[in-house]
Amino acid sequence: MDLSYGPEYEAFRAEVQKFLIDFKDQAPRGIGGTGRPAAETIHWQKLLIEHGYAARTIPKEYGGYGAEPDILKSRIISEEFTAAQMPGGIANQGVSMFVPTLLELGTEEQKQKWIRPTLNGDIVWCQGYSEPGSGSDLASLQTKGTEDGDDFLVNGQKIWTSTAKSADMMFCLVRTEPDAPKHKGISYLIFPMDTPGIEVRPLVTMTGNAEFNEVFFTDVRVPQNQIIGERGQGWFVANATLGHERGMLGDPNAAGSRLAEITQMMMEETVDGERLMDNPFLRDRLVKLQSRVLTMQYHGMRLLTARVKKESTGVAGLIVKLQGCDLNHDLAALAIDAMGEIGVLYDGSPMERSRGKWQWRYMFDLGLIIGGGTAQIQKNIISERGLDMPREPKPVKPAPADAAKSA
Amino acid sequence: MDLSYGPEYEAFRAEVQKFLIDFKDQAPRGIGGTGRPAAETIHWQKLLIEHGYAARTIPKEYGGYGAEPDILKSRIISEEFTAAQMPGGIANQGVSMFVPTLLELGTEEQKQKWIRPTLNGDIVWCQGYSEPGSGSDLASLQTKGTEDGDDFLVNGQKIWTSTAKSADMMFCLVRTEPDAPKHKGISYLIFPMDTPGIEVRPLVTMTGNAEFNEVFFTDVRVPQNQIIGERGQGWFVANATLGHERGMLGDPNAAGSRLAEITQMMMEETVDGERLMDNPFLRDRLVKLQSRVLTMQYHGMRLLTARVKKESTGVAGLIVKLQGCDLNHDLAALAIDAMGEIGVLYDGSPMERSRGKWQWRYMFDLGLIIGGGTAQIQKNIISERGLDMPREPKPVKPAPADAAKSA
């Protein structure tokens, strides 16, 4: 155990801090989530890449900074940007999922063509994986690509495509080999979002916002060479990046920030003229949550160390999504309980606090618990991969064709 | 809704109360649980039967009181005996399980022979159902009865036979038809516990006491006519009485008494000179538990009314064991938490409170949660019978013979 970073890293930290002071004025307000990056965001992104604070380990020839991977430096960057409340680099699905996939499985030509403009924010991607009938059982997806000359004609529907409205391109899982077993009939296609036959419809969630979209394909023509990896290997290509997504959900530092926000709120808000913090039950819940927040933070440090040392983490690595999402949701629950009637206000109501963010989080976090592998799927994974427990036996009468149709 | 009992019942209640005053001196200290009834208990039992406070609805010709079933009167009896802290009638497995079975499925000769002495406490029975390899899956039981002339030779092992040490007789599930499907190969045999080849070993539990026994059979000779119901129909005979057992666990009045005990304890015990009741967290847990206790008490009243009216109770009736056992366990947990270090004392330690009963309950209740259908089995039942959800599909490769062997 040594929780200091050592001189080399402290020097690096100082460098980052200096950058954040020197370039403070050029930072955009926020990085813009699922929208199209604004001009100032693109400028900021280029600045970050230039200094090695974005696209840090991506080779220079593809538009990155070209540094050796160093998890501690990445963490320092993230820590300092968070501490300074400055936006980090673009982290849309193109940058965080498609680029890593290309680097691992793309051809040289594909890398040359796509990585740089994606990193720079000039090309925005959206992900086409989930379908209404294929959630937990993603490999049962039914969007079809049928051969038509040199092209596939894509028909079907995707859901949960967060960036679809502003995206230039989609990376998409399509069933191109209808006769192959379900995991082996999928190809990973890419195509422009303005291809004829694509319709994007906003998907309103329980929060009242359209954080996601549905995308419908009617005879969308995609050249057969717009494939990443081999034909029929799309499942395996996609899994290379799904891991990235799983790591993103349940960030322990986010939980720490939430805890601090709630603490402050409970010091300020009153009921019957008494601070919420003076209510012993709410306070006890806060301390209980602090136990869990600290636990997950330290757990994150342990996993980080293991990754630096390239050690496998076993069950310790598999529980992060389940525990992290649940913790965030429970934090939001305390916030809305503490605020009581004021906590149910929403959507710009008079007296609403913090733009209703706690209610938004309480609902959106439930979506995160469900999305990217429900809690039930996570527990399957933990028991099977982490504890080496047996998979459920297959049912006597599998009826794949029929079942898939009605799923 | 009418929570009064009405004049007829209030008159009956007065009668019971008068009996309890008049005969106070003849009551034994306790009814003795799984042990052999003492002489004073047998005397008391006969007195109760005579007045209709035990064996109330069992026909006179078999030694009962011969009243019409009246659930409200039964409840009044139970309420008044509890209120007066007087022991009710013998409720061992012979009375509560074997007699109802005989009444439903026994021959006239069997009824004449067994019911009266069982009711009177002269014959004590024990139940031989569970086996080490057959818990949740009781129907997989492997104790064998092989034909030998006019007899069965019984070999195998039973477990959880609480009364075995003091019993005269056992009613026992034995696989007599090895080639039949598992639910159809079982017979319900009865035999004396002094039959050669029976060995009873006390089964110590986590509480440190031997509340149960294991019973081993080696070539135990049982005449083939000592069967209740048809040969091969034992599973269905047993199920007629298993329902009785399920209803017994999770008595909401027991939970109410516990709550009252804990309340009193929290008023009396101190830590740092402060009453435990003055600790807001413990108090809040107490109030939460009170919600659940009252809920289950009222729920019990609702089910009672439904039984009086012979209405089916659906899911409402199926949840009692799960919720009731869990509630009792959580009550015990609050008691030991409130007592802190004092609460871990046990087994006659100095400073131990109430003979360590809260720790005993905290452990024994866990046994009750597991016994008589684990919480998991209860949830299967609730979802399948209560909510009409599908059973789990059968696995592809059933291997009954092999599986049963190693179970």
Added chain:
Amino acid sequence: MEFALSEEQKMLQDSVGRYLETACSLDVVRGVAEKSGLQADDVWSGLIDLGVPSMMVPEAYGGMAFGMLEAALVSEVMGRHVAAVPFIGACVLGPLAIARGGSDALKEAWLPKIATGAIRVGVALSEHTGAREDAGITAEGDRLSGRSLFVIDGGMADIFVVADTQGGLHLIEAGAEGVETIALTSIDRTRSLSEIRLTKVVSQPLDGGEDVLASLIDAGRVLYAADTLGAGWAMIDKAVAYAKERKQFNRVIGSFQSVKHMCAEMAAELEPCRSLIWYAAYAQDALPDDARLTAGHAKSHLSEVGRFVARTSTEVHGGMGFTDLLGLHYWFKRIGVNRQILGGPERVREELAKLQGWAA
């Protein structure tokens, strides 16, 4: 002893329930919610035809003079159908306050109109279950001033029953001089909450003071709890139905033990609460010693169980539960608001401890 509903009570609940089933469809609810807190006018008219606004009005004033058990049964079906109409304030607490505390003249003036649904009552007493922002109404002579928050059914109210900080109850007209009404928007768009700001508003006293106020709070708690019972069972039924239809891995998800157990746990927690609601509602009229205690338990316990059911049902629905498509969130949000109005569970439990001499 009969712990059960009478045939009349079952019929009442069935008739309102059947009416709402048809009239208050998801489309109707959605229509109201998306137009931000207005009531479903047609549904309100239909409920008038069924006599719902007259339920709690004494017979002498044209009402049906039902008890709290009937009110709770109706509240349950309101929750089951996330009915976008005023009910708890307008049809129950409002008329009860006037019937219990009003002078003959006041009763004569208002109760017949309430019974016909011609006017609606908003109920302002949240400062007695936790004053936020130091709000409160003070009475000087017959004039009221101050703020009251989270007024129940305040949005379309013609008159308000208002509690002052001393526990006195008053009646004011919404159109009187000095009344400002501010609509609040909560996550639950099916019911109205408002703030009122009063500046020397002419009022008429309701007698009975704190006792009546306490009985209104108790009644309100039972009704919010009953609403959660109805909304919660709707969510369980929806989860079970969805789990029997939705397939993943070549099986309906309702055949997976984890999904089955989630449904079983919801039912096991919620179904016994029905008895608690029945008892608490009955106690309001018939068992004065148990009235406060069981109202508080109903409110706090249903708040906790309701939250569990709301979350679990959403999880059983997977991504679909999270979208707006099935409208499941209307039930989720209704349960969320029921938890907080008239006192969140932590507060109510502490009141229960005090009531029993367990806390100072």
Added chain:
Amino acid sequence: MEFALSEEQKMLQDSVGRYLETACSLDVVRGVAEKSGLQADDVWSGLIDLGVPSMMVPEAYGGMAFGMLEAALVSEVMGRHVAAVPFIGACVLGPLAIARGGSDALKEAWLPKIATGAIRVGVALSEHTGAREDAGITAEGDRLSGRSLFVIDGGMADIFVVADTQGGLHLIEAGAEGVETIALTSIDRTRSLSEIRLTKVVSQPLDGGEDVLASLIDAGRVLYAADTLGAGWAMIDKAVAYAKERKQFNRVIGSFQSVKHMCAEMAAELEPCRSLIWYAAYAQDALPDDARLTAGHAKSHLSEVGRFVARTSTEVHGGMGFTDLLGLHYWFKRIGVNRQILGGPERVREELAKLQGWAA
């Protein structure tokens, strides 16, 4: 930054663990438990050979001068094997108290003997984490009088470290005049708890007062938490192993989703606690600002998670878990006692709130 054990730390934990695996078998544990609270002498001798009693003793007095992280790692394996030997008091808190607060003469007198395992220390400070029965020790001059309850490792102690009600620390000899030791029997028969009753017992002061006392309580809390971590993982491993063997309905029960999820939930709750223990233990020596905070969190959080694991593992074992046959209850009970000693979770959390200025 390296949040991991060093090779030496891993070796230490492995070597003690491997030793206990063999030496402290279930039979040995059972033997001690059934003989009511005496230690496993052979195991104690073996631990002396491994140097365990010398772990916390400064090098100058013949010890290995390890830190709290090492102590926590050993405590974890003690819990894993429900080791029936004195450890937390005798091998850690006792020597720490003397090393931190003793005069040179006192250190010279006792630490070398502690290091060799020749004498054992009982630690009496429970009145500072919740005085039951109004117990407490008062100091008058060099004389101590009064009762102290739940003395850690008090059963076979040769000397006691005793806190008085003012927070002063003292050392007394078990054989001194006026010392009465009463053995307490807890559900956990693998470790000793006692009461001491002192009547004007001659004592020697340990300096440092409340700071040292506080550091001992923190250290003890980390160690009980670590013991629960070890015992809890043992229970998870046993549950998983049992679930893979036990068949019902023609399947190993570990293939039922409900059983799998129970195991997954246990692991998901408990495994991150390892990092909390490491951090809290490390903080005791290296991060003074975090020492109290993380010790309290370790104790209270492991108490809650430990209870869940103890119950759930027992349930996975079904009836077998409830019997004495597998001895699973030794772990269950150890976790149960760890929860309560040095402050149950409710109390510790309130201390944490005060520490951060959240409570008065």
